[in-house]
Amino acid sequence: MKPRRVLSGVQPTGNLHLGNYLGAIRQWVEFQNTDQVDDEGNVVPTENFFCVVDLHAITMPQDPKDLKESTLASAALYVAAGIDPKISNIFVQSHVSEHAELTWLLNCMTPMNWLERMIQFKEKARKQGESVGVGLFDYPVLMAADILLYQAQKIPVGEDQRQHLELARDIVRRFHDLYCKGNQYKKRCKAAGIPSRQPFVEPEAMIVKEGARIMSLTDGASKMSKSDANDGSRINVLDPPKVIRDKIKRCKTDDIRGLEWDNPERPEATNLLNIYLAVQPDRTKEDIVEEVKDMNWGEFKPLLGDAIVAHLEPIQTRYHEIRADEEYLNSVLNDGAAAARGIAAQTLKAAQVAMGF
Ligand code: ADP
Ligand code: NA
Secondary structure (H helix, E strand, O other), X not given: OXXXXXXXXXXOOOOOEHHHHHHHHHHHHHHHOOOEEOOOOOEEOEEEEEEEOHHHHOOOOOOHHHHHHHHHHHHHHHHHOOOOOOOXXXXXXXXXXXXXXXXXXXXXXXOHHHHHOOHHHHHHHHHHHHHOOHHHXXXXXXXXXXXXXXOOOEEEXXXXXXXXXXXXXXXXXXXXXXXXXXXXXXXXXXXXXXXXXXXXXXXXXXXXXXXXXXXXXXXXXXXOXXXXXXXXXXXXXXXXXXXXXXXXXXXXXXXXXXXXXXXXXXHHHHHHHHHHHHOOOOOOHHHHHHHHOOOOHHHHHHHHHHHHHHHHHHHHHHHHHHHHOHHHHHHHHHHHHHHHHHHHHHHHHHXXXXXOO
Protein backbone atom coordinates (compact mmCIF):
# COMPACT_ATOMS: atom_id res chain seq x y z
CA MET A 1 0.00 0.00 0.00
CA LYS A 2 1.22 3.48 -0.86
CA PRO A 3 2.10 5.28 2.37
CA ARG A 4 0.00 8.22 3.39
CA ARG A 5 2.06 11.32 3.92
CA VAL A 6 1.38 13.84 6.68
CA LEU A 7 3.20 17.16 6.85
CA SER A 8 3.32 19.47 9.85
CA GLY A 9 4.97 22.88 9.75
CA VAL A 10 6.26 24.28 13.01
CA GLN A 11 7.61 27.77 13.65
CA PRO A 12 11.16 27.90 14.96
CA THR A 13 11.04 28.84 18.59
CA GLY A 14 12.93 27.30 21.44
CA ASN A 15 10.47 28.81 23.83
CA LEU A 16 7.41 26.61 23.73
CA HIS A 17 4.90 26.81 26.56
CA LEU A 18 2.72 24.25 28.23
CA GLY A 19 -0.18 25.16 25.92
CA ASN A 20 1.88 24.40 22.80
CA TYR A 21 3.09 21.18 24.35
CA LEU A 22 -0.21 19.82 25.69
CA GLY A 23 -2.31 21.29 22.88
CA ALA A 24 -0.14 20.35 19.92
CA ILE A 25 3.19 18.56 20.26
CA ARG A 26 1.92 15.83 22.52
CA GLN A 27 -0.90 15.09 20.06
CA TRP A 28 1.63 14.76 17.23
CA VAL A 29 3.73 12.37 19.30
CA GLU A 30 0.64 10.30 19.96
CA PHE A 31 -0.32 10.43 16.27
CA GLN A 32 3.18 9.34 15.26
CA ASN A 33 3.03 6.40 17.66
CA THR A 34 -0.47 5.19 16.76
CA ASP A 35 -1.34 3.04 13.76
CA GLN A 36 -3.52 5.03 11.38
CA VAL A 37 -6.55 3.06 10.19
CA ASP A 38 -8.66 3.65 7.06
CA ASP A 39 -12.47 3.37 6.74
CA GLU A 40 -12.25 -0.38 6.18
CA GLY A 41 -10.12 -0.86 9.29
CA ASN A 42 -6.82 -1.46 7.47
CA VAL A 43 -3.66 -0.06 8.95
CA VAL A 44 -2.37 2.68 6.65
CA PRO A 45 1.40 3.09 6.59
CA THR A 46 2.01 6.74 7.36
CA GLU A 47 5.06 8.91 6.71
CA ASN A 48 5.34 11.95 8.94
CA PHE A 49 7.28 15.06 8.01
CA PHE A 50 7.96 17.76 10.58
CA CYS A 51 9.27 20.88 8.94
CA VAL A 52 10.76 23.70 11.00
CA VAL A 53 9.61 26.60 8.86
CA ASP A 54 12.41 29.14 9.12
CA LEU A 55 11.51 30.71 5.76
CA HIS A 56 8.11 31.52 7.23
CA ALA A 57 9.70 32.94 10.36
CA ILE A 58 11.49 35.66 8.40
CA THR A 59 8.20 37.05 7.05
CA MET A 60 7.91 38.90 10.37
CA PRO A 61 10.55 41.26 11.80
CA GLN A 62 13.32 39.03 13.17
CA ASP A 63 16.78 39.25 14.66
CA PRO A 64 19.45 37.38 12.64
CA LYS A 65 21.36 36.55 15.78
CA ASP A 66 18.46 34.37 16.99
CA LEU A 67 17.32 32.57 13.86
CA LYS A 68 19.75 29.65 13.81
CA GLU A 69 19.53 29.08 17.54
CA SER A 70 15.71 29.08 17.53
CA THR A 71 15.70 26.68 14.61
CA LEU A 72 18.03 24.21 16.31
CA ALA A 73 16.33 24.67 19.67
CA SER A 74 12.92 23.84 18.24
CA ALA A 75 14.18 20.76 16.46
CA ALA A 76 15.83 19.62 19.70
CA LEU A 77 12.69 20.30 21.67
CA TYR A 78 10.52 18.30 19.30
CA VAL A 79 12.87 15.34 19.57
CA ALA A 80 13.02 15.73 23.36
CA ALA A 81 9.22 15.79 23.52
CA GLY A 82 9.00 12.47 21.67
CA ILE A 83 9.03 13.12 17.93
CA ASP A 84 11.21 10.17 17.01
CA PRO A 85 13.62 10.79 14.13
CA LYS A 86 13.54 7.04 13.38
CA ILE A 87 9.80 7.22 12.73
CA SER A 88 9.31 10.80 11.52
CA ASN A 89 11.41 13.00 9.28
CA ILE A 90 12.44 16.24 10.94
CA PHE A 91 13.97 18.85 8.70
CA VAL A 92 14.55 22.57 8.30
CA GLN A 93 12.67 24.26 5.47
CA SER A 94 15.59 26.38 4.25
CA HIS A 95 17.80 23.26 3.96
CA VAL A 96 15.61 22.07 1.10
CA SER A 97 15.87 24.79 -1.53
CA GLU A 98 12.98 23.31 -3.50
CA HIS A 99 10.62 25.18 -1.14
CA ALA A 100 11.84 28.56 -2.34
CA GLU A 101 12.04 27.44 -5.98
CA LEU A 102 8.54 26.03 -6.17
CA THR A 103 7.22 29.13 -4.41
CA TRP A 104 8.53 31.26 -7.28
CA LEU A 105 6.86 29.10 -9.90
CA LEU A 106 3.57 29.23 -7.99
CA ASN A 107 3.91 33.00 -7.45
CA CYS A 108 3.87 33.53 -11.17
CA MET A 109 0.52 31.79 -11.64
CA THR A 110 -1.30 32.80 -8.45
CA PRO A 111 -3.58 35.84 -8.89
CA MET A 112 -2.79 38.71 -6.53
CA ASN A 113 -6.41 39.05 -5.57
CA TRP A 114 -6.46 35.51 -4.16
CA LEU A 115 -3.82 36.62 -1.67
CA GLU A 116 -5.47 39.96 -0.98
CA ARG A 117 -8.38 38.01 0.49
CA MET A 118 -6.27 36.28 3.13
CA ILE A 119 -7.51 37.26 6.57
CA GLN A 120 -4.27 36.48 8.37
CA PHE A 121 -2.32 38.80 6.09
CA LYS A 122 -4.76 41.63 6.68
CA GLU A 123 -4.50 41.17 10.43
CA LYS A 124 -0.73 40.88 10.58
CA ALA A 125 -0.18 43.68 8.05
CA ARG A 126 -2.36 46.05 10.04
CA LYS A 127 -0.05 45.58 13.02
CA GLN A 128 3.08 46.25 10.95
CA GLY A 129 1.95 49.27 8.97
CA GLU A 130 4.13 50.67 6.19
CA SER A 131 7.07 48.31 6.66
CA VAL A 132 5.12 45.15 5.83
CA GLY A 133 7.19 42.85 3.61
CA VAL A 134 6.24 41.17 0.34
CA GLY A 135 7.11 37.87 2.04
CA LEU A 136 4.27 38.26 4.51
CA PHE A 137 1.84 38.78 1.63
CA ASP A 138 3.30 35.72 -0.08
CA TYR A 139 3.30 33.52 3.02
CA PRO A 140 0.32 31.40 1.86
CA VAL A 141 2.05 30.58 -1.45
CA LEU A 142 5.14 29.40 0.41
CA MET A 143 2.85 27.32 2.57
CA ALA A 144 1.24 25.85 -0.55
CA ALA A 145 4.70 24.96 -1.88
CA ASP A 146 5.58 23.29 1.44
CA ILE A 147 2.54 21.07 1.20
CA LEU A 148 2.56 20.36 -2.53
CA LEU A 149 6.24 19.36 -2.71
CA TYR A 150 5.55 16.29 -0.57
CA GLN A 151 2.36 15.19 -2.29
CA ALA A 152 0.98 15.22 1.23
CA GLN A 153 -2.63 14.12 1.41
CA LYS A 154 -3.30 15.16 4.99
CA ILE A 155 -2.38 18.44 6.60
CA PRO A 156 -3.01 18.98 10.28
CA VAL A 157 -4.22 22.57 10.46
CA GLY A 158 -5.83 24.73 13.08
CA GLU A 159 -8.74 27.02 12.27
CA ASP A 160 -6.33 29.91 11.54
CA GLN A 161 -4.68 28.00 8.66
CA ARG A 162 -7.83 26.67 7.03
CA GLN A 163 -8.11 29.51 4.52
CA HIS A 164 -4.48 28.96 3.50
CA LEU A 165 -5.14 25.29 2.89
CA GLU A 166 -8.12 26.18 0.68
CA LEU A 167 -5.80 28.48 -1.27
CA ALA A 168 -3.33 25.63 -1.76
CA ARG A 169 -6.16 23.55 -3.23
CA ASP A 170 -7.16 26.41 -5.56
CA ILE A 171 -3.54 26.75 -6.70
CA VAL A 172 -3.37 23.03 -7.52
CA ARG A 173 -6.49 23.20 -9.66
CA ARG A 174 -5.35 26.31 -11.48
CA PHE A 175 -1.88 24.90 -12.08
CA HIS A 176 -3.22 21.65 -13.50
CA ASP A 177 -5.72 23.56 -15.65
CA LEU A 178 -3.12 25.92 -17.05
CA TYR A 179 -0.18 23.60 -17.64
CA CYS A 180 -1.08 19.94 -17.45
CA LYS A 181 -3.55 19.36 -20.25
CA GLY A 182 -3.43 17.88 -23.70
CA ASN A 183 -0.79 16.42 -25.97
CA GLN A 184 1.72 19.23 -25.54
CA TYR A 185 1.91 18.42 -21.84
CA LYS A 186 2.37 14.72 -22.57
CA LYS A 187 5.12 15.52 -25.06
CA ARG A 188 6.99 17.70 -22.58
CA CYS A 189 6.83 14.95 -19.95
CA LYS A 190 7.98 12.33 -22.42
CA ALA A 191 10.90 14.46 -23.56
CA ALA A 192 11.88 14.98 -19.93
CA GLY A 193 11.52 11.28 -19.14
CA ILE A 194 8.91 11.70 -16.42
CA PRO A 195 5.39 10.26 -16.10
CA SER A 196 2.70 12.57 -17.44
CA ARG A 197 0.52 12.48 -14.35
CA GLN A 198 -0.43 15.72 -12.64
CA PRO A 199 2.43 17.08 -10.52
CA PHE A 200 0.41 17.84 -7.39
CA VAL A 201 -2.02 16.17 -5.02
CA GLU A 202 -4.95 18.20 -3.68
CA PRO A 203 -4.30 18.34 0.06
CA GLU A 204 -6.99 17.83 2.68
CA ALA A 205 -7.25 19.33 6.13
CA MET A 206 -6.84 16.79 8.88
CA ILE A 207 -8.38 17.31 12.23
CA VAL A 208 -6.00 15.92 14.81
CA LYS A 209 -7.62 15.33 18.15
CA GLU A 210 -7.22 18.62 20.03
CA GLY A 211 -5.27 18.56 23.21
CA ALA A 212 -6.38 20.39 26.29
CA ARG A 213 -6.84 24.11 25.75
CA ILE A 214 -4.64 25.72 28.37
CA MET A 215 -5.50 29.16 29.70
CA SER A 216 -3.31 31.95 31.03
CA LEU A 217 -2.21 31.61 34.67
CA THR A 218 -2.78 35.27 35.43
CA ASP A 219 -6.08 35.83 33.67
CA GLY A 220 -8.20 32.72 33.31
CA ALA A 221 -10.04 34.21 30.33
CA SER A 222 -7.38 34.25 27.59
CA LYS A 223 -5.39 31.29 26.30
CA MET A 224 -1.84 30.72 27.41
CA SER A 225 0.25 32.34 24.68
CA LYS A 226 3.80 33.39 23.94
CA SER A 227 2.48 36.76 22.78
CA ASP A 228 1.31 37.59 26.32
CA ALA A 229 3.80 40.21 27.59
CA ASN A 230 3.63 38.75 31.11
CA ASP A 231 5.90 35.67 31.32
CA GLY A 232 4.18 34.75 34.58
CA SER A 233 1.06 33.92 32.57
CA ARG A 234 2.64 30.80 31.12
CA ILE A 235 4.80 27.83 32.01
CA ASN A 236 7.54 27.42 29.42
CA VAL A 237 8.56 23.85 28.70
CA LEU A 238 12.15 24.77 29.53
CA ASP A 239 11.44 26.76 32.72
CA PRO A 240 13.61 25.52 35.61
CA PRO A 241 11.70 23.69 38.39
CA LYS A 242 11.92 26.62 40.79
CA VAL A 243 10.45 29.00 38.23
CA ILE A 244 7.61 26.58 37.52
CA ARG A 245 6.77 26.19 41.21
CA ASP A 246 6.90 29.98 41.72
CA LYS A 247 4.65 30.71 38.76
CA ILE A 248 2.11 28.21 40.07
CA LYS A 249 2.36 29.67 43.59
CA ARG A 250 1.56 33.15 42.19
CA CYS A 251 -1.12 32.18 39.68
CA LYS A 252 -4.64 33.56 39.93
CA THR A 253 -7.18 31.65 42.04
CA ASP A 254 -10.34 32.32 44.06
CA ASP A 255 -11.23 32.14 47.76
CA ILE A 256 -13.46 29.10 47.64
CA ARG A 257 -12.45 25.96 49.51
CA GLY A 258 -12.71 22.67 47.66
CA LEU A 259 -11.63 22.35 44.05
CA GLU A 260 -14.00 21.43 41.26
CA TRP A 261 -14.10 21.19 37.48
CA ASP A 262 -16.46 22.95 35.10
CA ASN A 263 -18.00 25.49 37.45
CA PRO A 264 -18.48 28.46 35.08
CA GLU A 265 -17.87 30.81 38.00
CA ARG A 266 -14.43 29.23 38.57
CA PRO A 267 -12.50 29.12 35.27
CA GLU A 268 -9.15 29.14 37.11
CA ALA A 269 -10.06 25.96 38.95
CA THR A 270 -11.00 24.20 35.73
CA ASN A 271 -7.82 25.34 34.01
CA LEU A 272 -5.48 24.29 36.80
CA LEU A 273 -7.21 20.93 37.18
CA ASN A 274 -6.98 20.40 33.41
CA ILE A 275 -3.25 20.98 33.65
CA TYR A 276 -2.96 18.71 36.69
CA LEU A 277 -4.72 15.90 34.81
CA ALA A 278 -2.84 16.45 31.56
CA VAL A 279 0.59 16.17 33.17
CA GLN A 280 -0.43 12.91 34.86
CA PRO A 281 -1.60 10.88 31.87
CA ASP A 282 -1.83 7.69 33.94
CA ARG A 283 -4.50 9.08 36.25
CA THR A 284 -8.22 9.50 35.66
CA LYS A 285 -10.36 12.57 36.16
CA GLU A 286 -12.46 10.74 38.78
CA ASP A 287 -9.39 9.88 40.77
CA ILE A 288 -8.28 13.52 40.78
CA VAL A 289 -11.75 14.85 41.64
CA GLU A 290 -11.65 12.59 44.68
CA GLU A 291 -8.16 13.77 45.66
CA VAL A 292 -8.80 17.52 45.45
CA LYS A 293 -12.45 17.96 46.37
CA ASP A 294 -11.74 19.18 49.93
CA MET A 295 -8.45 20.95 49.30
CA ASN A 296 -7.78 24.64 49.37
CA TRP A 297 -5.44 26.34 46.92
CA GLY A 298 -2.58 26.45 49.41
CA GLU A 299 -2.66 22.66 49.57
CA PHE A 300 -3.18 22.11 45.90
CA LYS A 301 -0.63 24.49 44.35
CA PRO A 302 2.51 22.66 45.56
CA LEU A 303 1.07 19.38 44.26
CA LEU A 304 0.38 20.96 40.89
CA GLY A 305 3.86 22.52 40.75
CA ASP A 306 5.43 19.14 41.56
CA ALA A 307 3.32 17.32 38.97
CA ILE A 308 4.30 19.77 36.22
CA VAL A 309 7.96 19.60 37.18
CA ALA A 310 7.88 15.79 37.28
CA HIS A 311 6.36 15.69 33.81
CA LEU A 312 8.63 18.26 32.21
CA GLU A 313 11.92 17.29 33.84
CA PRO A 314 12.68 14.26 31.61
CA ILE A 315 11.88 16.37 28.53
CA GLN A 316 14.20 19.12 29.77
CA THR A 317 17.01 16.67 30.53
CA ARG A 318 16.69 15.13 27.11
CA TYR A 319 16.52 18.56 25.50
CA HIS A 320 19.78 19.68 27.11
CA GLU A 321 21.47 16.43 26.08
CA ILE A 322 20.36 16.81 22.47
CA ARG A 323 21.12 20.50 22.29
CA ALA A 324 24.63 19.85 23.65
CA ASP A 325 25.28 17.20 21.00
CA GLU A 326 25.27 19.31 17.86
CA GLU A 327 26.66 16.44 15.81
CA TYR A 328 23.65 14.27 16.61
CA LEU A 329 21.19 17.07 15.99
CA ASN A 330 22.79 17.95 12.68
CA SER A 331 22.72 14.31 11.63
CA VAL A 332 18.99 14.12 12.42
CA LEU A 333 18.36 17.27 10.38
CA ASN A 334 20.62 16.14 7.54
CA ASP A 335 18.81 12.79 7.31
CA GLY A 336 15.48 14.59 7.44
CA ALA A 337 16.51 17.02 4.71
CA ALA A 338 17.82 14.20 2.51
CA ALA A 339 14.54 12.30 2.79
CA ALA A 340 12.59 15.48 2.14
CA ARG A 341 14.73 16.49 -0.84
CA GLY A 342 14.32 13.08 -2.44
CA ILE A 343 10.59 13.69 -2.73
CA ALA A 344 10.61 17.47 -3.17
CA ALA A 345 13.04 17.39 -6.10
CA GLN A 346 10.76 15.09 -8.09
CA THR A 347 7.75 17.32 -7.55
CA LEU A 348 9.68 20.45 -8.47
CA LYS A 349 10.93 18.76 -11.62
CA ALA A 350 7.38 17.82 -12.63
CA ALA A 351 6.22 21.40 -12.03
CA GLN A 352 9.11 22.81 -14.07
CA VAL A 353 8.41 20.49 -16.98
CA ALA A 354 4.70 21.35 -16.84
CA MET A 355 5.53 25.06 -17.08
CA GLY A 356 7.83 24.48 -20.02
CA PHE A 357 11.31 24.62 -18.50
P1 ADP B 1 1.02 31.01 20.59
O1 ADP B 1 -0.41 31.42 20.83
O2 ADP B 1 1.77 30.84 21.85
O3 ADP B 1 1.69 31.96 19.59
P2 ADP B 1 0.86 29.28 18.33
O4 ADP B 1 -0.28 30.09 17.79
O5 ADP B 1 2.22 29.41 17.69
O6 ADP B 1 0.98 29.59 19.90
O7 ADP B 1 0.40 27.77 18.33
C1 ADP B 1 1.23 26.67 18.10
C2 ADP B 1 0.44 25.42 18.39
O8 ADP B 1 0.15 25.31 19.79
C3 ADP B 1 -0.91 25.36 17.71
O9 ADP B 1 -1.15 24.02 17.26
C4 ADP B 1 -1.91 25.75 18.79
O10 ADP B 1 -3.17 25.14 18.60
C5 ADP B 1 -1.25 25.21 20.04
N1 ADP B 1 -1.57 26.07 21.18
C6 ADP B 1 -1.12 27.34 21.36
N2 ADP B 1 -1.54 27.85 22.53
C7 ADP B 1 -2.30 26.89 23.10
C8 ADP B 1 -3.03 26.81 24.35
N3 ADP B 1 -3.05 27.81 25.22
N4 ADP B 1 -3.68 25.66 24.64
C9 ADP B 1 -3.65 24.61 23.76
N5 ADP B 1 -2.99 24.62 22.59
C10 ADP B 1 -2.32 25.73 22.25
NA1 NA C 1 -0.37 32.63 17.91
